[in-house]
Amino acid sequence: MKLSEARQQFINSWGAFGTQWGINRTMAQIHALLLVSIDPITQDDIMEQLSISRGNVNMNIRDLIGWGLVERVILAGERKEYFTAEKDIWKVATQIIKERKKRELDPMIKLLSQLENIEDKKDKETKQFTEMIGSIKKMGTQADRVLDVMIKAEENWFTGSVLKMFK
Amino acid sequence: MKLSEARQQFINSWGAFGTQWGINRTMAQIHALLLVSIDPITQDDIMEQLSISRGNVNMNIRDLIGWGLVERVILAGERKEYFTAEKDIWKVATQIIKERKKRELDPMIKLLSQLENIEDKKDKETKQFTEMIGSIKKMGTQADRVLDVMIKAEENWFTGSVLKMFK
DNA sequence: TTAATCTTTCAATATATTTTGAAAGTTCAG
DNA sequence: CTGAACTTTCAAAATATATTGAAAGATTAA
Numbered sequence: 001m002k003l004s005e006a007r008q009q010f011i012n013s014w015g016a017f018g019t020q021w022g023i024n025r026t027m028a029q030i031h032a033l034l035l036v037s038i039d040p041i042t043q044d045d046i047m048e049q050l051s052i053s054r055g056n057v058n059m060n061i062r063d064l065i066g067w068g069l070v071e072r073v074i075l076a077g078e079r080k081e082y083f084t085a086e087k088d089i090w091k092v093a094t095q096i097i098k099e100r101k102k103r104e105l106d107p108m109i110k111l112l113s114q115l116e117n118i119e120d121k122k123d124k125e126t127k128q129f130t131e132m133i134g135s136i137k138k139m140g141t142q143a144d145r146v147l148d149v150m151i152k153a154e155e156n157w158f159t160g161s162v163l164k165m166f167k
Numbered sequence: 168m169k170l171s172e173a174r175q176q177f178i179n180s181w182g183a184f185g186t187q188w189g190i191n192r193t194m195a196q197i198h199a200l201l202l203v204s205i206d207p208i209t210q211d212d213i214m215e216q217l218s219i220s221r222g223n224v225n226m227n228i229r230d231l232i233g234w235g236l237v238e239r240v241i242l243a244g245e246r247k248e249y250f251t252a253e254k255d256i257w258k259v260a261t262q263i264i265k266e267r268k269k270r271e272l273d274p275m276i277k278l279l280s281q282l283e284n285i286e287d288k289k290d291k292e293t294k295q296f297t298e299m300i301g302s303i304k305k306m307g308t309q310a311d312r313v314l315d316v317m318i319k320a321e322e323n324w325f326t327g328s329v330l331k332m333f334k
Numbered sequence: 335t336t337a338a339t340c341t342t343t344c345a346a347t348a349t350a351t352t353t354t355g356a357a358a359g360t361t362c363a364g
Numbered sequence: 365c366t367g368a369a370c371t372t373t374c375a376a377a378a379t380a381t382a383t384t385g386a387a388a389g390a391t392t393a394a
Contacts, residue, residue, distance in 0.1 A: 003293050006282045010300065013278050020271055022189040024352075038295055043371080053354045058372060079362080079369060089302045104187055111180050115173045126170050128205055133177065135256045191382070210341080220384045225342060246339060246392075335394100342389070352379070359372065364365105 007036055011050070026052060027060040031069060031085060040073040040082035068095045094151050101147050105140060112137040174203055178217070193219060194227040198236060198252060207240040207249035235262045261318055268314050272307060279304040 011032040018028025029050055034041070046057045061083060064070035069092060073082040086092050115133045118126050178199040185195025196217055201208070213224045228250060231237035236259060240249040253259050282300050285293050 001282070001285050003285055003287075003290070003296060006285050006300075007296060009278075010282055013275075017271065017275055020189050022187050026352075036296055036299055038292075054371085055355065055373075056353050059353090062372090081371080087299070089299075089306050093306060104184065108180075108184055111176075115168070115177055118168055118170055118173050120170075123170070125205075129170060129174060129203055132203055132254070132256075133173075139256050139260060193382075221341085222343075222385065223383050226383090229342090248341080336392105338391105338393085340389105340391075343387085344385100346384085348381105348383070350379105350381070352377105354377075355374105357373085359370105361368105361370075362366105363368090 010036060024060065024063075026050070026056055027063055030057065030060050031064055034064075034070060034083060034085035035087065037084075040075070040084040042080050042082055044080075046083075067099050097147055098151050101144065101151075105144055105147070109137060109140045109144065112140065177203060191227065191230075193217070193223060194230055197224065197227050198231055201231075201237060201250060201252035202254065204251075207242070207251040209247045209249055211247075213250075234266050264314055265318050268311065268318075272311055272314070276304060276307045276311065279307065 011029050014032035015025040015029040018031075019025050030046055033046060033049060037045075043054060043057045043061070046052070046061075047054055050057075061070060064085075065072065068086075070083055070085050073084050075082055086095070112133050116130055116137070118130060120126055121130065178196050181199035182192040182196040185198075186192050197213055200213060200216060204212075210221060210224045210228070213219070213228075214221055217224075228237060231252075232239065235253075237250055237252050240251050242249055253262070279300050283297055283304070285297060287293055288297065
């Protein structure tokens with residue numbers, strides 16, 4: 001396989017993979033392109049390489065910056081803005097976990113807490129409902145804690161010694 | 168808050184939550200409804216409670232069965248099929264992890280392995296590309312292993328003692 | 335075997351999401 | 365200032381995804 005071919009396949013597949021996880025295909029493709037671009041690139045580079053419009057690049061780049069995965073870079077003596085992605089894949093994963101936790105897990109736990117406050121707790125059906133909500137909430141808070149620790153542990157996450165502890 | 172209100176809010180929110188994770192809103196809602204329905208229910212019950220068509224219920228139920236989260240139940244002396252969801256939330260989580268791993272992580276690792284086979288490995292750009300692919304693949308395989316262990320460990324996943332080992 | 339009951343399928347339709355591109359906004363060199 | 369270079373916005377268009385419902389298929393009681 002040739003490099004150009006492999007690059008293209010990586011970008012396409014990363015996009016397809018992203019959609020399965022609720023991530024906009026183009027956003028994932030831009031991220032992939034930036035991951036395999038050693039030097040910073042411009043909006044025009046991205047437009048050209050992915051055959052997408054200026055507006056599309058602009059919006060998705062903004063989102064990626066919001067996710068903390070991409071940075072604006074100003075090159076001395078250049079008028080245009082350049083962009084570059086965090087290349088340390090462990091930091092990338094940590095950042096994604098951190099953001100999804102904040103945007104999705106935390107609000108879900110908050111909601112579940114509200115749903116536990118139901119009138120007439122002695123009622124059998126109410127009790128069963130509250131138990132289900134409680135167990136989902138417990139799972140959520142436990143996951144929340146584990147993820148917090150993972151975020152702090154950074155690159156040491158998945159090393160052998162940690163892995164053994166699960167067994 | 169009243170039980171009926173809380174139930175409805177749970178179902179709606181679970182649907183919204185699902186879409187963020189690449190899961191069809193209706194499928195997530197049906198799952199939520201089944202989670203809070205102690206006894207098995209029929210297609211007609213689901214149609215009525217969620218105000219959706221027969222075909223929609225049928226397809227999404229089939230998917231949920233494919234995910235191993237819902238089961239068909241035949242009640243003695245009844246013509247209709249009933250459905251029920253796994254209620255142990257830890258088993259639910261395990262099952263979802265298992266399926267997503269199989270459907271998404273495993274194929275991604277396979278793809279990355281293919282992308283590592285590039286001609287002219289001495290070329291500087293090729294080397295940088297291969298390094299990036301390699302590090303993503305490594306992250307994937309490590310995650311794969313951890314998830315395998317988690318799946319086996321079942322309910323003991325997140326207990327305090329395991330958590331400490333991360334620190 | 336029949337026909338009533340229940341389930342599945344899938345083309346058409348509806349809905350939701352993404353993308354475009356031109357206009358408006360911003361920045362800055364001269 | 366001015367206007368060229370660049371960035372951002374957002375309504376309209378395109379695309380992708382989900383839903384409907386009627387017809388076909390399957391099952392079973394009588």
